[in-house]
Amino acid sequence: MPDVPMSETAALLHARPMVPQIAHVRRRRHDAPDAWTLELDMANGERFLYAPGQFNMLTAFGVGEAAISVSGDPAEGPLIHTIRAVGPVSKALSQLGVGDPIGVRGPFGVGWPMAQAEGKDVVVVAGGLGLAPLRPALYRLLRERARYGRVTLLFGARRPEDILFRQEVERWRGRLDIDVEVTVDHATDEWRGHVGVVTNLISRLDTDPSKTVAMVCGPEVMMRFVAMALIDKGLGEETIHLSMERNMKCAIGHCGHCQLGATFICRDGPVFTYARLKPLLAVKEL
Ligand SMILES: Cc1cc2nc3c(=O)[nH]c(=O)nc-3n(C[C@H](O)[C@H](O)[C@H](O)COP(=O)(O)OP(=O)(O)OC[C@H]3O[C@@H](n4cnc5c(N)ncnc54)[C@H](O)[C@@H]3O)c2cc1C
Ligand code: FES
Incomplete structure (x- = not known):
């Protein structure tokens, strides 16, 4: 365990990674013809901490769960997700109204190489x-x-x-x-x-x-x-x-839904170098 204080949200994720936490929709915006942005407040009042490029599993209660990247400012404000309505879960998520509950499990994955980009x-x-x-x-x-x-x-x-x-x-x-x-x-x-x-x-x-x-x-x-x-x-x-986007279920490297060869997109990605992805891009979605 890292020797740094853990937020309650991070501690709960660590202890029970398959259990979503509750958030509520603070604001909903129509950002493109088929894309809606949701601003969320965690029910426990904490600010949700994440790195650029990480994603959450969002639950539309009674419908299901989908992987959605965080699209907000990691330094401030509510948790923000932008969703394209393509199927049952994303449609239900994008139709949530102000005050509605939503499940949040995450953040997961390795994000953009912000440290590596410094000075470049x-x-x-x-x-x-x-x-x-x-x-x-x-x-x-x-x-x-x-x-x-x-x-x-x-x-x-x-x-x-x-x-x-x-x-x-x-x-x-x-x-x-x-x-x-x-x-x-x-x-x-x-x-x-x-x-x-x-x-x-x-x-x-x-x-x-x-x-x-x-x-x-x-x-x-x-x-x-x-x-x-x-x-x-x-x-x-x-x-x-x-x-990379692949069909995901667990998001913690257990179920194999997102597996490409020996690589798990949820655990090892979703951000990869082209050097690592090039041989895998030829592999069709499992
Ligand atoms: C790491 C990661 C980050 C993601 N971030 C976002 C995000 O920020 N915003 C967002 O809207 N989605 C994002 N997705 C994609 C989202 O998880 C999927 O679209 C998910 O399948 C939606 O679930 P559903 O039940 O609504 O649709 P499904 O029933 O799973 O799919 C419905 C139909 O849409 C097709 N479809 C599924 N995904 C896509 C896609 N990405 N592009 C085009 N067609 C698709 C399916 O083949 C199917 O025909 C992300 C996926 C991953 C793995
Ligand atoms: S989603 Fe289960 S292993 Fe990646």
């Missing part, structure tokens, strides 16, 4: 809802800005209306300490930005590959092409980090 340039590449698991890393980068070199966000969405956290992305674009480029696959008449896949933006990157760390999250095929484009740019496979 950081390129964050997000596709669609992939911006949600990356947002805690962006908050950390901006909050501790002096620790990092040049910070760049490259973000791709299908259409302008699919741009997640739109107002916040616009605020970041207005800052002088982060370069933000947004592209859409399909433009509307009003769209004045880039059109095309997010990999196109990588060729325009102005960074020294020998001192750059990349953090990438989005659909698996997008992450594969982004990793290849970053390698073309000169980045090493060890410096490109991807967050």
Whole structure:
């Protein structure tokens, strides 16, 4: 056991990792056509502590449990999750209203390499809802800005209306300490930005590959092409980090649902280097 004080939430997780704790919805926001963001207060009144890139198992009572990344600011505020309604659990979670109870089990997994990125340039590449698991890393980068070199966000969405956290992305674009480029696959008449896949933006990157760390999250095929484009740019496979999604049940390395070869996404990830993932990406979901 580490010789540091443990929050009540962390102690309970350690003692009973399969038992969710109760939180209540403080606020619910519609952030993109199919994505809702929930702000949660833990019922025990504690602030929920986590590292950028970690995830929780969220329970919609009476329906089930799903893995959802934390999308808020690790330094402050309520626990925040952004959910795309794709199936029974995510639909039930995204429909919860203010005051409703929700089960929280976590945080789990290894997050983004924030310490490794110190002193380096950081390129964050997000596709669609992939911006949600990356947002805690962006908050950390901006909050501790002096620790990092040049910070760049490259973000791709299908259409302008699919741009997640739109107002916040616009605020970041207005800052002088982060370069933000947004592209859409399909433009509307009003769209004045880039059109095309997010990999196109990588060729325009102005960074020294020998001192750059990349953090990438989005659909698996997008992450594969982004990793290849970053390698073309000169980045090493060890410096490109991807967050993987797989079907999860226990989240503690017991059930094998998330297993890829000898790797458990829940316990060893969800963030991995491309060097480690490359041989596994060919393995179909179990
Ligand atoms: C580490 C981790 C972090 C995650 N973070 C988030 C997050 O922040 N926000 C979020 O909304 N989801 C996230 N997910 C994905 C989420 O856990 C799954 O979508 C989950 O299966 C939803 O459960 P469900 O019962 O609603 O849908 P299911 O019944 O499991 O799935 C319904 C349908 O959607 C398809 N589907 C499932 N997952 C996806 C997906 N990721 N993309 C496209 N289609 C899918 C299934 O194949 C199925 O056809 C994360 C997953 C992992 C492993
Ligand atoms: S979800 Fe059970 S081993 Fe990973």
